[in-house]
Amino acid sequence: MNCKQFNTIPLEEVLLSLGHLPTKQSEKEAWFLNPFAKENHASFKINKNLNYWYLHSEGIGGKNIDFMKRYLNASVSEVLVWAENKDFSSFHQQNISYSKLENLSKNYEIIDVKEIQHPALLEYLKERKVENQTEFLHEIHYSMNDKNYFGIGFKNDSGGYEIRNKYSKICLGKKNISTIKNDSNSVRIFEGFFDFLSFKNLENELEKEPSDYLILNSVSMTHNIKNSLGKYEKVELYLDNDEAGNCAVEIICSEIQNAKDCRVLYSDFKDLNEYLNQQTSEVENQSKTRFKR
Numbered sequence: 001m002n003c004k005q006f007n008t009i010p011l012e013e014v015l016l017s018l019g020h021l022p023t024k025q026s027e028k029e030a031w032f033l034n035p036f037a038k039e040n041h042a043s044f045k046i047n048k049n050l051n052y053w054y055l056h057s058e059g060i061g062g063k064n065i066d067f068m069k070r071y072l073n074a075s076v077s078e079v080l081v082w083a084e085n086k087d088f089s090s091f092h093q094q095n096i097s098y099s100k101l102e103n104l105s106k107n108y109e110i111i112d113v114k115e116i117q118h119p120a121l122l123e124y125l126k127e128r129k130v131e132n133q134t135e136f137l138h139e140i141h142y143s144m145n146d147k148n149y150f151g152i153g154f155k156n157d158s159g160g161y162e163i164r165n166k167y168s169k170i171c172l173g174k175k176n177i178s179t180i181k182n183d184s185n186s187v188r189i190f191e192g193f194f195d196f197l198s199f200k201n202l203e204n205e206l207e208k209e210p211s212d213y214l215i216l217n218s219v220s221m222t223h224n225i226k227n228s229l230g231k232y233e234k235v236e237l238y239l240d241n242d243e244a245g246n247c248a249v250e251i252i253c254s255e256i257q258n259a260k261d262c263r264v265l266y267s268d269f270k271d272l273n274e275y276l277n278q279q280t281s282e283v284e285n286q287s288k289t290r291f292k293r
Contacts, residue, residue: 003076006083007063011046011053014064017086018071019141019148021120021165033119034058035071042119086147108172110161112141113153121152124166128273129280130197136180137193142172154178154193154215162193162217177221180213186234187212189252191219191245191271195238198276206265211236222248226255235259240271 012022012030022030023042028049031042034057043057054061068079116122116139125131140153140161151168153161160173178193188211190196196215203210212232214225219239229235235256239245241263253259266275 001080001083003065003080006065006068006080007051009064009083010048011051011064011067012048014067015046016149016167017147019150021118021150021167023119023123035067108142108144110140110142110172111148113138115139116152118150121150121165124152124164128194128197129276130194130201130273133197133200136197136200140172154217156217164194171217175218175221177217177225178215180215182210182212184211185232186236187214187229187232188236188238189214189216189225191216191239191248192273193217195240195272198273199238201276202272202279216248219244219248222251226252229256229259233258236262238262238265238272241267241269245271 015021015032015035018035020032020035022032024031028047030046030048032044032046033039033042034044034055036055036058039057044053044055046053052061052063053067065076065079068074068082069076072079072082074082116125116134116137118139121139122131125134125137136154138153138155138161139150140163141148141150142163143149149168151163151165153163153172155161156171156173156176156178158174158176160171160176162178163170163172180196188199190199190213193215196213202208211234214228216222216225216239229252235252235258237249237252237259239248245263249261249263253261266272269275269278
């Protein structure tokens with residue numbers, strides 16, 4: 001790889017390979033926290049069209065090669081050796097195309113598990129309208145194929161983590177359901193944890209008492225839960241409005257007499273999180289209108 005070739009790789013991809021996620025972005029630009037030093041407000045900007053970076057806090061900028069020389073404190077030749085050992089094309093395809101990897105090999109290591117602090121992850125939760133539900137989540141830092149990543153982690157019953165951020169949807173460890181118990185005689189079932197978090201935001205508005213909660217983490221886990229549902233007096237289903245969700249609802253309702261399909265609440269939306277986003281946006285717009293008056 002030479003300098004010209006390296007400079008054609010999207011700088012966003014380079015930053016992602018180093019574990020940096022944008023705090024905000026648009027079609028033309030992306031903003032990151034300073035990759036060279038700690039800061040609270042993003043001052044590192046990428047012009048996507050030019051593939052050029054500029055660090056406002058220091059008044060410097062350049063192309064990929066300039067960035068990595070500073071980042072690694074290395075020469076041009078050392079940067080190119082580093083780049084040769086990175087499979088950027090496959091990384092780009094895997095992450096920027098939002099590939100859904102559900103059964104990841106064990107070629108990874110969890111480096112750190114902590115409360116969610118990174119601005120990019122907090123912003124992602126805010127975009128999904130569940131930023132107030134972090135008690136159920138962790139910030140997971142992990143390495144895979146000699147690259148470092150981080151994301152929002154939701155633990156399953158086998159000790160694995162469902163990992164989400166804007167660029168990936170994977171599972172670290174064994175795939176399994178997640179159960180949250182409150183010693184209730186009712187249980188609510190969700191396909192993914194963002195739908196569960198969305199419901200928690202709506203629970204009071206819907207005048208629903210807390211119950212036990214079961215998150216499938218994949219509709220493929222539907223057959224694994226049927227035997228555990230018989231003890232409940234009430235089973236409420238909040239699955240997606242798609243073919244897979246329809247199939248899962250049909251399977252559960254055919255075998256569990258007291259199961260109820262509750263998707264009428266969001267029948268015009270793909271899932272519960274999309275419904276929450278719409279509801280929250282309408283409330284925010286109404287508040288803005290009243291304020292202007």
